[in-house]
Amino acid sequence: MTVSSPPPTATRQSAAARSRVATRERLLASGVELFAAKGLHAVTTHEVARAAGVATGTFYLHFRDKRELFRQIALEALRELRWRLDAAATPSEPLRESVPHLARALVSFAEEHRDWVRIIFSVDRDTLDVESDLLSELAASIADGRRHRIAHGETSAALDPVILSQALVGMWARVIAWWVEDPSRASRTTLIETLTKIQLTGTHPAHPIAQP
Amino acid sequence: MTVSSPPPTATRQSAAARSRVATRERLLASGVELFAAKGLHAVTTHEVARAAGVATGTFYLHFRDKRELFRQIALEALRELRWRLDAAATPSEPLRESVPHLARALVSFAEEHRDWVRIIFSVDRDTLDVESDLLSELAASIADGRRHRIAHGETSAALDPVILSQALVGMWARVIAWWVEDPSRASRTTLIETLTKIQLTGTHPAHPIAQP
Amino acid sequence: MTVSSPPPTATRQSAAARSRVATRERLLASGVELFAAKGLHAVTTHEVARAAGVATGTFYLHFRDKRELFRQIALEALRELRWRLDAAATPSEPLRESVPHLARALVSFAEEHRDWVRIIFSVDRDTLDVESDLLSELAASIADGRRHRIAHGETSAALDPVILSQALVGMWARVIAWWVEDPSRASRTTLIETLTKIQLTGTHPAHPIAQP
Amino acid sequence: MTVSSPPPTATRQSAAARSRVATRERLLASGVELFAAKGLHAVTTHEVARAAGVATGTFYLHFRDKRELFRQIALEALRELRWRLDAAATPSEPLRESVPHLARALVSFAEEHRDWVRIIFSVDRDTLDVESDLLSELAASIADGRRHRIAHGETSAALDPVILSQALVGMWARVIAWWVEDPSRASRTTLIETLTKIQLTGTHPAHPIAQP
DNA sequence: GATGAATGAGTATTCATTCAT
């Protein structure tokens, strides 16, 4: 009569496993929401657990501590963003031509993941270690690309590539963080267009630049 | 000679007052150092007091609480920076011509006040209220100037002035914060030159942007 | 036999709940003892926790703060006292006939709950808000009853009912607080008899009172 | 030409002495006001000093500590009240005949010294030591008088004199403290009349009291 | 005497983390 019941142990385990994953997901989701809203310091583990509908202690079955949860969340967000940016850019072409695609990718990301943007770009000193700082990595890879093109004579060396990359990263990060706080500040289209049209040029521009 | 002893009351008062001011200065100095090194949260009032060589309670004789000390420091730093930027720019001339002077002013400020730069540009959610956020104010005043020139036909309207101003501010802030962490990353001269040469221009992109 | 182990969840929960309740009880008991002995101000939350055999933080798991603990204790004591007084009095009969029963109820209460009496009757400015001041409420209900009987001609209107009620309450409170400090000061019987025989009567004074 | 100047030292001393007395008075006055308004615990020495217009340290030139100031104030108030009550009562006559005069004296005292009444009658555990508890002393002297008259057959022994004295004291104290909080609660005349008419009498109760 | 800056022990309160069930 117990033929139809699956082996209890196995069942229990897989049920537990499924439940374990689900619990972890709920904790992550609660963490995203709370960290985005209040920042790392203002959030307590109790709060995260309660928001996830689990007991206090359960938190520690899934994450070593509060920073670990934050890390997991930030890393996932960064992975996703990086993936999208990688997909948008064509390494062989000059940055200039990738820009519209990058801008569109960034804005879409921000639209779909406001909370992630808030978390990534509100990064303060206590939050992430240098190793995992997306902005720094982005800057580094931009600088690399530019250095490469300078070496091949495809780009003028007028601008220090490292400084330029920091400037680019700072610019995009600020704009997107500013927009995400209130998306009505600019339409998606205007945002993409403006980000696209902004070009960092250290040139004696062929076409005289209309003064800002 | 009848060298008169100074009026006792005045002396007494100024002695106390001098001591009070000196203590306050020491607390501010300790605060600058600690906040720059560890951020608002990681610093305790005990620590600040001890670094200043005074007792715990003395801290509260001079500042309502930790945030108040931070506020005082940030406000002073912002005041000084704003003063320098104001002095560097000539309102009547277009931003483009002020840029070299602004860059030089900013770099000098960063050189002389590394700690202040760290404090100002690490502003996180808990740190300063929007009202007193220098970056926001700078962005606003840049946006205003640009809007004014667009209205007078002195500048093309190709770029949204508000977005542009955020971009500018983000760019400069990131670059200077990056540099201050390790001034050997770029020479003062290169830094100023690069910041100067970077121009945000709205070009007529070769490839029209496909809207999503 | 198939003696089923109790449902694990229920067991677990009730074990935790039982422990929680027990801890709360211990904190309340420690609070009663300490507040009675030293008063609200002289007692610290650490002290209460230690007396209850729990850690500092546990206190705050059960009570918002020290005043909250005090409030809970005072309210419970007042509830019990009020219940006893209500049970002792027969609303339909004049106060005079209820007095012996009230006196006996009060004395019994004081005998069984010396600490509560100390807490209730040492109420100082910082202790309870007016709303929850038993004495005031008692006075009010006494005044009401008397006003009612005056309206029905059952009692002379010679005495202001509000003032009289305050007098009654002050009298009983003082006597019981005095006795509780050292019950050997009077036998239980004498106390009840004396309280019973004391009647507040508005006499027709032999000598008219010269008004100032 | 300096004939008219009094000896400087003497002058200075007496000026200082005069000033010393004045400062002390101001501290006492501030203390009365603040203690009446907020109670012993809620008042800080800084507050008293500031209200008196002197520096923090000056407080300690006049009073050992906060409790000492409170004590001085309470003792002065009690001395005055006792003096008035003594003057109102005629020791040789039975209490009953002194009552109207005592009531009038008490009410006058309360009218003229609301703050003192608040301080004296809000006495809590931490406030005054038993030795200086006016109410206890009053009760004791009342009890003495009654015991004396009982011994001389002038008063019935139906009521325990000690308990009775506590009742009297509690009654008057409560009424006067209640009134002082809001003198519009009863006219001065009504108050005196009611206090006067209230007589604690040990009657021969119609219904014998069933002992518990 | 007066000043008032400084002291530092005392106290309330929070919260990340543990562990017995």
Place this chain on the structure above:
DNA sequence: AATGAATGAATACTCATTCAT
């Protein structure tokens, strides 16, 4: 795996009191 009561170190802040000027 989950629970949730308990822990206790950490920290902010207060205030009675002292003392050099």
